[in-house]
Amino acid sequence: MSRLGEIPIRIVSRTPAASTGTIGAGVTAILIEIATQLDRLADGGEPGAIDLRSLPMSPGDREQLLKALGPGEVTITLKGDGESTINETGIQGVWWSEYRDRGGELIAGFIEIAQVPAILPVEPDQLRRGAQQLRAGAAGAAQQPGN
Numbered sequence: 760m761s762r763l764g765e766i767p768i769r770i771v772s773r774t775p776a777a778s779t780g781t782i783g784a785g786v787t788a789i790l791i792e793i794a795t796q797l798d799r800l801a802d803g804g805e806p807g808a809i810d811l812r813s814l815p816m817s818p819g820d821r822e823q824l825l826k827a828l829g830p831g832e833v834t835i836t837l838k839g840d841g842e843s844t845i846n847e848t849g850i851q852g853v854w855w856s857e858y859r860d861r862g863g864e865l866i867a868g869f870i871e872i873a874q875v876p877a878i879l880p881v882e883p884d885q886l887r888r889g890a891q892q893l894r895a896g897a898a899g900a901a902q903q904p905g906n
Contacts, residue, residue: 782823785816789870790827796872797852806873812865828853828870837878841866845876 782790789809796807816824829849837843841860848855854876858867871877881889 782827783820785814786820786823786827789814789824793828793850793853793870793872797850800852800872800874806871806877808872808877809870811868811870825855828855835876835879843878845871845878 792809796809800806811821831847831849831851833845833847835845837845841858841863843856843858845854845856847853848870852872852874854871854873856867856869856871856876856878857865860866
């Protein structure tokens, strides 16, 4: 091989699938929107969300999106009127949230762009109720014989 053009080259990419052209235009558009919202949040803007159920996504699109975002390290399971899961993606600040009813039927699905998912922060009234519970419990324990 005496010419540079004769050297075999193999390209290996470690970038998300979105940049390799292996995903559909709809998924690419969602990834661009997520990136825009991440920039806005990083610049001091408000958290955002994308309602997955409002988008015309096929199961294949969903899989491509999940793959492009990659898995994160945090999974949160909430039990209320039904089981909800919030999964961190491989992109910090991007959360895949699914909310189900008591029968296990998916009732809402979002990609949340936030430092912390919207459902997790505790409201000031909830903090005050917690403090009152602790004080009442401590007062009751102090009145027990032997304390």
